Amino acid sequence: MRVLLLKYVLLVGLGIAADVPGNWTAVQRDIIIQLDLENTSLEIKTDSTLGSGDIVDIFLYTSQRRDGDYNVPRVAINFTSTPRYYFHNCGSFWTDFPTNLPAEVDKIWRITVDKTAGIRVKIHCNGVEVLNVLLSDSTCRGYRGYWKKYWSRNFKKIYFRSSDTASDYYRSGQPGN
Secondary structure (H helix, E strand, O other), X not given: OHHHHHHXXXXXXXXXXXXXXXXXXXXXXXXXXXXXXXXXXXXXXXXXXXXXXXXXXXXXXXXXXXXXXXXXXXXXXXXXXXXXXXXXXXXXOOEEOOOOOOOOOOEEEEEEEEOOOOEEEEEEEOXXXXXXXXXXXXXXXXXXXXXXXXXXXXXXXXXXXXXXXXXEEEEEEEEOO
């Protein structure tokens, strides 16, 4: 067990992705990660407390991501005393979750981009749906038509920003949307 733990600590310390039990991978920031959000969801483990100000902060890229390309969809969750979410290129301000989050500190978030009927973003927390938003000109206020250009893309890569202080581990989630 000690050897396994030491190996894990060394790999993470060197910035090398390390698998952890349950097919979880330790989050590395500021690197491109292959993850097909067209066919799977993204699951993220956090242990941040409400009021901490920690943030989950993820860019969604196509397979054609270029360095310096930051005008892309982004999903962010802010652990303020009232938790909030933000979708880049679909609104310019933080929005309170419409439901209460599960009370546990350890959380598994599942983010799904469902394009079967429009473009819908779903977020589950510990198995409970806490957000289900159909993107449209009315939900993406101030981005009329503009939002669709970015959110209709096929997302094949993710990128945890350096501003992400909450995400500990990630993995591909459930197949399909």
